[in-house]
Amino acid sequence: NCSGYDLWMAYNRLSGERLAMAEDLCREIHVYGEGPVMANVAAELERGFSGLTGEKVKTVRLINSQRNDSTRSRPSIIAGTKHSLGEMIQGTGPESDGSVNGKPEAFTLIMPGNSESGHGGESDALWVIGEDEPALIYGVFELLRRITTGHLPEPGSTYSGSPAFNWRMLNHWDNFDGTIERGYAGKSLWKWHELPDRVDNRYTDYARACASVGLNGSVLNNVNDAQTVLQSGNLRKVKAIAQVLAGWGIRTFLSVNFASPMIIGGLDTADPLDPEVRQWWMEKCDEIYALIPDFGGFLVKADSEGQPGPFSYNRNHAQGANMLARALAPHGGVLIWRAFVYGHGEADRAKTAYSTFSALDGEFDDNCVIQIKNGAIDFQPREPVHPLFSHLHSTNSFMEFQITQEYLGQGNHIVYLAPMWKEILDFDFASGLSNPESPSSVVSRLTNERNGRITGIAAVSNIGDEETWCGSHFHPLNWYAYGRLAWNPGLSSEAIAEEWAVQTFGSDEKVIDVCMRMLLPSWETCINYMTPLGLHHIMKEGHHYGPDPGFDGGEREDWRSTYYHRADRKGLGFDRSPTGTKATEQYPEPCSSLFGSMDTCPEKYLLWFHHVPWDRKLSSGRTLMDEIEERYKTGVSGVEGMISHWDEVSERIDPQRARAVREKLEIQLADAREWMEVCVPYFRSFK
Ligand code: GCU
Known part of the structure; x- marks a missing residue:
């Protein structure tokens, strides 16, 4: 992995006990199921175990009906979905203890020696069972990670995982000319001029890396470069990428320009209430879904930094967003609308998003999401949490982080961002302190699925076509950490950094210790x-x-x-206190008073508010x-x-x-x- 290309998936040969365990486990791997995802799962198991053991490992591909033919063998790993394993798991561990409990994307690992698992003889096997195909991918990567880092669950035990957020998204700010806005790791991965005829292998490695940390959505293009993406020729290119990503459980989204009906549709308005405009978007969505049936939806930057939006037609953001959401809804698509709005003559930029969106709470359709940056200015090295997170009670909202280090030393400074993200996610509006367990913490509010809400988290990618993908050998850690936190925000920054370092640099304790000493304080x-x-x-x-x-x-x-x-x-x-712009009043009590007084404001936010x-x-x-x-x-x-x-x-x-x-x-x-x-x-x- 000297070049860094393999990221945290280098699968270097293990040694000692870990090697022995890996060798034992890969004796005979059975993967049940057909289709591209199952082929990818099998290939990843082969690649992973071959690397970790230094021996060429092959898996056996089976479909459920073939099982009886293989009774002579004693598999060491059995991997499949609830569906592909069928009766093999009925009445066994995952069914009876409810671990694979119908939650999409949930997986279970049942360790060998579990008497409940499998019928006849197969209790010696390690089972990886996915509720669905993406779940199996996550289960397989969990297994490979745990073997590499020496954290396999106890023999005979059952370990289950499921994601905290429904949508775990990367937002690319990639432009069609190959440049990347705020990108510090070379050019865009997407080679638009070659697509759809040539599909670069790197798309697969990108998708593997995302899937390995549980990411399941990718917005391919920049919110500021969305004028022409919806032209039919471009959609065929998008389809080619989407097919690769789908094989790894990742749904493709596009940033779209609110004025597309004018720019590429030839209409003379983009007014969201105009019937022709609505019709144009409906037809465009029909076209997209005919090409890409699992298309995720749109991301929109409207009325912000020069991008068009509903304000031009005296319509509000709910009217703008709902119009697009209704075109996506028949296909199950999601409309993600960014809250990053400012520059409309306000005295304090930090206040605009709140004033624009809190008044519209409850007016957005069910398949609409408001995507809110973690702070009210713009991805600064440290910002107090965005006050909007405490106010949208009846509107779906996503967190938006920035992995690319626009304001944190870009491709040059080594700054580990998990502590920042946790400070935001764990913030509790009820106390102004860190308390992820509180129902008013940011993470509780964002992951609360009441009324079938859509939950999610997004982050602006730091990925480019450089050999290291992200600008330095340490920058991929933030991609990794974001994915891990999106899956499980309860993980500690220490645990994430450590598992990344072991997978990246190997298990030399001295090296790992130094990585930790460099990384943990690096944000402060x-x-x-x-x-x-x-x-x-x-x-x-x-x-x-x-x-x-x-x-x-x-x-x-x-x-x-x-x-x-x-x-x-x-x-x-x-001065954003009551003697200044009064931005502190956008926070609920007690935060409003806490931030509003110089005596009680945490010093880390002092000059932000006073x-x-x-x-x-x-x-x-x-x-x-x-x-x-x-x-x-x-x-x-x-x-x-x-x-x-x-x-x-x-x-x-x-x-x-x-x-x-x-x-x-x-x-x-x-x-x-x-x-x-x-x-x-x-x-x-x-x-
Ligand atoms: C920042 C960044 C811009 C970006 C914008 C956004 O202002 O500097 O490049 O377009 O955020 O989030 O849309």
């Missing part, structure tokens, strides 16, 4: 050297890389000098100004620490990866120093 380190204490959007304009707190220019109010940090002689920070006097003493006993300086220094020394950790183990890693990671860390250190050297004197100059 980045916040410290970029935007400590709630500072935000002080990056350079346009590309958003590097510091520019004094940016002076731009027409837009929200890009004027000091807009986001509001430094002046008195102090620093954006204009704080330079001499105010913070919890460290230092004044604000001194604390700012201290934070930047801590950030820089954090990166120095990462480098010395890496140096401790670089000899235990292949030279190619050791060197490549070292080079990235050197850039990260130089950048961290630049942030400190630009920001500290800049802020001091106001005092």
Whole structure:
């Protein structure tokens, strides 16, 4: 895996006890069922066990009726769906204990030695049973991961898994010319000019990687590049990709432009209440589903950053979204509408999404979803949770994270994002603290399936066509971690990083230990050297890389000098409290009061919500100004620490990866120093 291409699926040969276990397990693998998904499952088992044992492993493909012919054999693994295994599992473990309980995508692993499993002799086998075909894929990857990381369930035990969210999506911001908006890992994977005739092998590896962490939806194109995607010629290209993804349980979605009826349909309006417009979308959906029967649906960015939307016709966002949702509904499609709306003359950009959507709660159709960024500005290194999550009671909503590190050092800085995502998901509106178990936590609200709601989570991909896929040998961790959290948000950041590191670098304890010491504090380190204490959007304009707190220019109010940090002689920070823009009032109590007062606002959000006097003493006993300086220094020394950790183990890693990671860390250190050297004197100059 020196090149990084194999990601966390390198399946390097195991040793010791793990090797013995893997060898024992792959003695005779029976896969029951036919069709492309089952073929992929069998191929993955072969690939996985061949790699892990260093021996060529073949599986036996069977259909249920052949079972009796194989009584002479004693399979070591039996894999299939509830359907393909049929009577073989009736009255046995998964049926009787309810583990594969009819929940779509749920799988069960029954370990050898379980007396309940199978009839006659097959209790020696490990069973992988999927409720449906995607479930079997997830079960197989779970098994391979657990063997590799040494976490097989106990002999005789049963382990079941099912996803927390119905939809676990990647959003690609890939453009049709091959570039990627906010992409830092090369060009787009999708080779539109070659499709549909040539279907690149890499699509399969992409789909395997997604499926291995449980992702089940992919939006192929950028929300800002959706003008022509719905032309019939392009849909045939989309179909070719969709067929590959479907073999791994992944449904294909497209970003669409709200004005498509005008742009490609030749109509003179895109007014959502116009009958011809409605008709155009209905026919377009019929066309899409005739080509791609399992098509997922649309993602729309409307009335935002120049994209057209219902506002042009004096219609609201529910009217706009429902019109599209109704064209998708007969086919079972989902309409995902983004809440990222701002720039309509408001004094505080952070407030717009809330004001636009909270008033429309209950007006969206059942197959509509509002997709909300984790914070109210824009994927900053740290944002308080978006207040909209506490207000949409009768509307489906998805979380939107950003895996690509637009504001976190892009393809250069090693920043592990699971801790950020968990801070958001675990946030409890009832206490303002971290409490995932609370019914008012973000994760509880998002995964609550009451009234047959659609639940889901999305993230902007960091994938490109570079050899490492994501920009460095460490960047794939965030793709991996996102998928794992989308499947099970209860996993800890530590557990995810560790399993990724073992699958990526092998099980050398020293290496794993160093990875953990580098990764776990890396997000706080980045916040410290970029935007400590709630500072935000002080990056350079346009590309958003590097510091520019004094940016002076731009027409837009929200890009004027000091807009986001509001430094002046008195102090620093954006007053969103009741004495300022009152954005804190968009939060329910007690969060509204908690954030609204400088005395109770958590320091990590202080300058996000308050204009704080330079001499105010913070919890460290230092004044604000001194604390700012201290934070930047801590950030820089954090990166120095990462480098010395890496140096401790670089000899235990292949030279190619050791060197490549070292080079990235050197850039990260130089950048961290630049942030400190630009920001500290800049802020001091106001005092
Ligand atoms: C950010 C990003 C844009 C992107 C936008 C969005 O503003 O800089 O490139 O288009 O988010 O989420 O739509």
